[in-house]
Amino acid sequence: xxxxxxxxxxxxxxxxxxxxxxxxxxxxxxxxxxxxxxxxxxxxxxxxxxxxxxxxxxxxxxxxxxxxxxxxxxxxxxxxxxxxxxxxxxxxxxxxxxxxxxxxxxxxxxxxxxxxxxxxxxxxxxxxxxxxxxxxxxxxxxxxxxxxxxxxxxxxxxxxxxxxxxxxxxxxxxxxxxxxxxxxxxxxxxxxxxxxxxxxxxxxxxxxxxxxxxxxxxxxxxxxxxxxxxxxxxxxxxxxxxxxxxxxxxxxxxxxxxxxxxxxxxxxxxxxxxxxxxxxxxxxxxxxxxxxxxxx
Numbered sequence: 691x692x693x694x695x696x697x698x699x700x701x702x703x704x705x706x707x708x709x710x711x712x713x714x715x716x717x718x719x720x721x722x723x724x725x726x727x728x729x730x731x732x733x734x735x736x737x738x739x740x741x742x743x744x745x746x747x748x749x750x751x752x753x754x755x756x757x758x759x760x761x762x763x764x765x766x767x768x769x770x771x772x773x774x775x776x777x778x779x780x781x782x783x784x785x786x787x788x789x790x791x792x793x794x795x796x797x798x799x800x801x802x803x804x805x806x807x808x809x810x811x812x813x814x815x816x817x818x819x820x821x822x823x824x825x826x827x828x829x830x831x832x833x834x835x836x837x838x839x840x841x842x843x844x845x846x847x848x849x850x851x852x853x854x855x856x857x858x859x860x861x862x863x864x865x866x867x868x869x870x871x872x873x874x875x876x877x878x879x880x881x882x883x884x885x886x887x888x889x890x891x892x893x894x895x896x897x898x899x900x901x902x903x904x905x906x907x908x909x910x911x912x913x914x915x916x917x918x919x920x921x922x923x924x925x926x927x928x929x930x931x932x933x934x935x936x937x938x939x940x941x942x943x944x945x946x947x948x949x950x951x952x953x954x955x956x957x958x959x960x961x962x963x964x965x966x967x968x969x970x971x972x973x974x975x976x977x978x979x980x981x982x983x984x985x986x
Contacts, residue, residue, distance in 0.1 A: 693724040694722065694724070694747075695725075695746060696712065696723055696724070696959065697726045697751070698752075698753055699728040699735070699739060699742070699750045699756065699760075700728075700730060700752065700756060701729060701755065703753065704727065705924075705926075707923075707945075707948065708725070708948070709726055711949055711969060712725040712952060714969045714972060715956045715969065718968070719964050721962060730756060732755070735756045735760075743798075747782060749959050750780050751778055751779055751952070752777060752778050754897065757831075758832055760776070760777040760778070760780055761774075761776050761800050763780065764780060764798040766783075766799045767800045768801040770805060770839050773838075773865065773866065774804075774832075774839060775865070776836050777802050778802050778832075779800070779802065779958055779959075780798055780799070780800055780801075781798065782798055799958075801958055802836045803951040803952075803954035803955050804837050805836055806951065806954050807948070807949075807951025807953075808951070809843070810966075811946035812891070812917065813844070814950075815950070815970065816917065816942055816946070820845070820846050821845045821846065822845070823891055824848045824850075824890050825846050825849045825889060825893065826849075826889040826907075827841070827849060827851045827895060828852055828853075828882075828893065828894045828896050829853060829894070829895035830851060830853040830855070833895040833921050834862070834893075835862050837895065838851065838862060842877070845874065846875055846891075848875065848876040848877075849870070849875060850878055850879075850880050850885055850886050850889070851863055851880070852880045852882055852886075853879070853881075853882065854882055854906070856879055856880065860879040862879075863878060882906050882907055887910045888910070888911075888913040889912070890913070890916060891918075892912060892934070894918075894922075895921050909933075912934065912938065912939045913938075915938070915939070915940060916938075917940050918930070918934035918941050919941075919942045920944055921947060923948060923977060924943070924945075931943060945974060948973075949966050949970045953966045953969075
């Protein structure tokens with residue numbers, strides 16, 4: 691029997707460890723899947739995904755910079771995807787009706803597992819309680835939009851979303867305002883030059899890591915022992931983590947979040963929830979292994 695096909699779709703995707711993670715999940719749960727990488731041209735995400743689905747694939751994860759477009763492609767959306775207006779998980783459920791593009795898209799489900807993955811990594815893997823804490827969330831792109839709802843659900847005292855364009859952050863904050871009120875969380879949007887000070891948790895959801903640009907806020911956002919988490923991992927996160935540690939914070943990369951959000955996506959697709967502990971340990975060893983210099 692042919693394995694069900696999935697992929698991580700984005701641009702770039704060659705760095706993604708998702709295929710390894712899902713392969714380990716499949717082995718551990720006895721699921722037959724074939725999970726690869728799908729490079730999508732920046733101006734042709736939709737046709738690339740449609741072609742993948744029409745070739746028989748069952749679903750995909752979506753990474754930068756297509757999470758907003760992925761959300762738009764599905765007619766059925768989870769509550770957390772609706773709140774984020776962004777999706778990192780598509781399930782290509784077949785639709786009834788005549789064949790063709792509309793029918794192909796008709797039954798698709800969009801979900802967003804970034805936030806639940808982040809919260810699980812912080813609370814379970816890092817052992818940091820979020821209840822009553824002050825959180826700074828940097829950036830207002832698809833990654834930050836995707837995690838804000840579940841962060842609110844963790845009942846922190848305050849969340850500040852800081853972004854270069856404050857209006858963009860304010861639009862996301864406004865969409866989450868009722869959710870924040872329901873959970874007793876103070877929620878605001880701030881500019882990068884005035885984000886606030888001495889946060890308990892600092893989450894970098896910007897593309898600064900990918901582009902190699904500097905940390906766009908000053909060290910006053912940290913206090914001794916602040917958990918400073920970059921959603922990136924490996925070499926892309928090193929500059930941020932070094933900066934955080936230099937200023938007395940506890941640095942953490944996004945590898946645990948990646949594994950936890952992948953487990954949630956796997957559950958959405960397969961109905962089986964894999965154990966993440968051994969997979970995270972395996973991936974940590976893989977990512978942290980020293981680079982061997984080429985032989986002379």
